[in-house]
Amino acid sequence: MSIVVTGKVWKFGDNITTDYMAPSFSQYSDWEEAKKTILHIHPQFPAGHRPGDVIVGGSNFGCGSSRETAPVNLKKLGIGCVVAESFGRIFFRNSITIAFPVLACPGVSAMFEEGDRLELDFDRSLVRNLTRGTERRGNPLPPQLIQIVQSGGLLALLKAEGQAAAR
Amino acid sequence: MGMTMAEKILARASGRERVTPGEYVIARVDKIMGHDNSFLHAYEILQANGFTRVADPDRIVVVIDHRVPALNVKAADGHRKMRAWVKQLGIKSFYDVGMGICHTLMPEQGHALPGTLVVGGDSHTTTYGALGCASTGLGYSEIAYSMYKGENWFQVPETIRFEMKGRLGRGVTSKDLMLHIAGTFKAEVAQYKAVEFGGPVARDLSLSDRITMSNMGVEIGAKFAFFEADEKTLAYLRGRTDRPVRTFGPDPDARYLAVHEFDASALEPQVACPHFVDNVKPISAVGDVPVQQAFIGSCTNARVEDLQRAAAILKGRRVHSGTRLLLIPASQEVLAESVRNGVIQTFVEAGALISPPGCGPCGGGSTGILAPGETCISSTNRNFKGRMGSPESQLYLGSPETVAASAIAGRITDPRKYMA
Numbered sequence: 001m002s003i004v005v006t007g008k009v010w011k012f013g014d015n016i017t018t019d020y021m022a023p024s025f026s027q028y029s030d031w032e033e034a035k036k037t038i039l040h041i042h043p044q045f046p047a048g049h050r051p052g053d054v055i056v057g058g059s060n061f062g063c064g065s066s067r068e069t070a071p072v073n074l075k076k077l078g079i080g081c082v083v084a085e086s087f088g089r090i091f092f093r094n095s096i097t098i099a100f101p102v103l104a105c106p107g108v109s110a111m112f113e114e115g116d117r118l119e120l121d122f123d124r125s126l127v128r129n130l131t132r133g134t135e136r137r138g139n140p141l142p143p144q145l146i147q148i149v150q151s152g153g154l155l156a157l158l159k160a161e162g163q164a165a166a167r
Numbered sequence: 168m169g170m171t172m173a174e175k176i177l178a179r180a181s182g183r184e185r186v187t188p189g190e191y192v193i194a195r196v197d198k199i200m201g202h203d204n205s206f207l208h209a210y211e212i213l214q215a216n217g218f219t220r221v222a223d224p225d226r227i228v229v230v231i232d233h234r235v236p237a238l239n240v241k242a243a244d245g246h247r248k249m250r251a252w253v254k255q256l257g258i259k260s261f262y263d264v265g266m267g268i269c270h271t272l273m274p275e276q277g278h279a280l281p282g283t284l285v286v287g288g289d290s291h292t293t294t295y296g297a298l299g300c301a302s303t304g305l306g307y308s309e310i311a312y313s314m315y316k317g318e319n320w321f322q323v324p325e326t327i328r329f330e331m332k333g334r335l336g337r338g339v340t341s342k343d344l345m346l347h348i349a350g351t352f353k354a355e356v357a358q359y360k361a362v363e364f365g366g367p368v369a370r371d372l373s374l375s376d377r378i379t380m381s382n383m384g385v386e387i388g389a390k391f392a393f394f395e396a397d398e399k400t401l402a403y404l405r406g407r408t409d410r411p412v413r414t415f416g417p418d419p420d421a422r423y424l425a426v427h428e429f430d431a432s433a434l435e436p437q438v439a440c441p442h443f444v445d446n447v448k449p450i451s452a453v454g455d456v457p458v459q460q461a462f463i464g465s466c467t468n469a470r471v472e473d474l475q476r477a478a479a480i481l482k483g484r485r486v487h488s489g490t491r492l493l494l495i496p497a498s499q500e501v502l503a504e505s506v507r508n509g510v511i512q513t514f515v516e517a518g519a520l521i522s523p524p525g526c527g528p529c530g531g532g533s534t535g536i537l538a539p540g541e542t543c544i545s546s547t548n549r550n551f552k553g554r555m556g557s558p559e560s561q562l563y564l565g566s567p568e569t570v571a572a573s574a575i576a577g578r579i580t581d582p583r584k585y586m587a
Contacts, residue, residue, distance in 0.1 A: 015354055015443055019551040024531025025558065028239065040558060060355050060388065064551060065530065066290040067204070068306035089359050089390055090290055094306035142191055144320070154312055159216045 062091025169418025205288020267498025350447025
């Protein structure tokens with residue numbers, strides 16, 4: 001089954017760290033408070049985003065700490081996917097691991113204005129600007145990584161393997 | 168054609184004759200490290216999915232270092248659970264509150280060895296590359312997976328090499344060298360890649376100074392950040408492991424994606440300015456920056472030599488009245504040695520605050536947090552907006568010498584001013 005995500009675009013620049021997605025200064029706040037600090041680096045995002053929105057990032061998106069709460073928080077906000085010029089490697093792995101669609105696509109920043117509608121065809125590494133009628137292919141993922149996302153994440157895949165072996 | 172250090176290790180760990188960059192392999196991991204963020208969540212998530220055993224408890228190392236001593240009930244309860252699970256799983260390599268920072272303990276306690284493959288639930292796991300170990304960070308779900316399977320998937324990275332020529336000048340350290348690399352080549356130069364640090368400067372550096380650079384390898388995107396394991400590495404490991412260890416390096420005809428060569432002789436102390444690690448200036452260009460906090464600590468720069476060099480600057484001087492100097496030794500071993508050699512006394516007499524070994528405020532997880540509008544100069548590895556507290560605070564990074572000099576002057580200061 002192919003994973004296709006569409007949504008309204010929020011744009012971010014280069015070097016967006018995982019500290020900005022899971023800030024330590026809000027680690028002891030409850031979720032309602034903590035979620036207001038997610039991606040505080042963008043002046044309008046914390047109050048303006050809605051479930052189903054998507055993110056277009058610059059280069060090195062998700063650099064820094066290994067905190068898995070970074071993609072987990074984006075997923076909890078209802079963000080559908082992140083398409084960026086390039087990613088920090090741990091954020092990228094963590095996203096695949098928790099079945100959060102991400103695509104590295106050089107040239108994607110110039111392809112979108114904030115508020116445009118994006119469509120990501122995850123399995124085909126294809127991103128479309130539905131507002132402007134343009135499309136671009138990102139860096140393809142190997143089938144085993146696509147399978148992790150399709151299975152609902154690495155732990156879900158492990159669980160399914162265990163159940164299959166026990167049968 | 169020969170192989171790089173990353174290729175050699177991934178080939179061995181995946182049972183292959185050779186591997187090439189770009190391909191995916193399943194590799195057996197030699198050690199898995201988790202701390203009070205990662206191990207806690209990793210075992211929680213294993214249990215939540217119905218798994219209660221691990222592949223091999225002897226390959227797991229657990230450290231409580233991020234919120235130490237427990238600073239609230241939530242942290243305390245996490246620590247309590249970890250102690251119970253470590254016992255239940257039969258994990259012998261467990262370092263409780265106050266023993267030190269995971270990335271200091273892994274080399275100190277002989278868990279990170281040349282030629283081995285290590286994963287850790289922390290981005291600064293690249294640190295052990297200083298000993299010729301292929302080590303890299305993962306999120307907690309992947310630590311869970313690695314603990315259960317004893318293996319994980321890896322893409323074989325391309326390798327880039329930094330050939331560092333010349334000799335570091337007086338008051339210039341490997342921290343300055345690493346900040347210079349980040350500033351010059353930028354934060355993405357090693358994205359998805361392995362790095363090898365080589366050349367005469369790399370050979371001259373002590374193990375402690377190599378650790379600083381490998382630790383910050385992740386700040387330029389690196390998956391692994393190697394130095395060759397040489398006689399110095401073997402001397403360091405003597406008495407720390409009973410495993411046989413050998414020197415380890417790349418093949419002479421290994422293939423590199425790029426080789427960046429530069430002369431380090433003319434370098435002056437460097438400072439990373441807000442709010443990113445590659446926003447680096449030579450100290451003479453930083454301008455007048457008053458600081459309310461100066462922090463010497465973290466897995467980057469709080470080992471015995473770091474503290475000695477900072478103490479040489481503090482000796483017979485007092486911390487500025489408008490500034491607080493916070494010292495957090497990286498481990499119990501560092502603290503014990505720094506008591507024996509008189510360094511702790513120098514810090515106390517200079518007016519420093521000393522906290523027990525652990526991560527401290529580096530990741531904003533423990534005490535030493537910054538208020539809105541405050542500025543800190545720190546020997547740590549990251550200066551992201553809000554990392555050490557308020558998003559309205561300012562964070563600068565430098566060597567322990569630069570931090571000590573700045574604490575005395577109350578503003579960011581060239582440490583050479585206080586050197587005889």
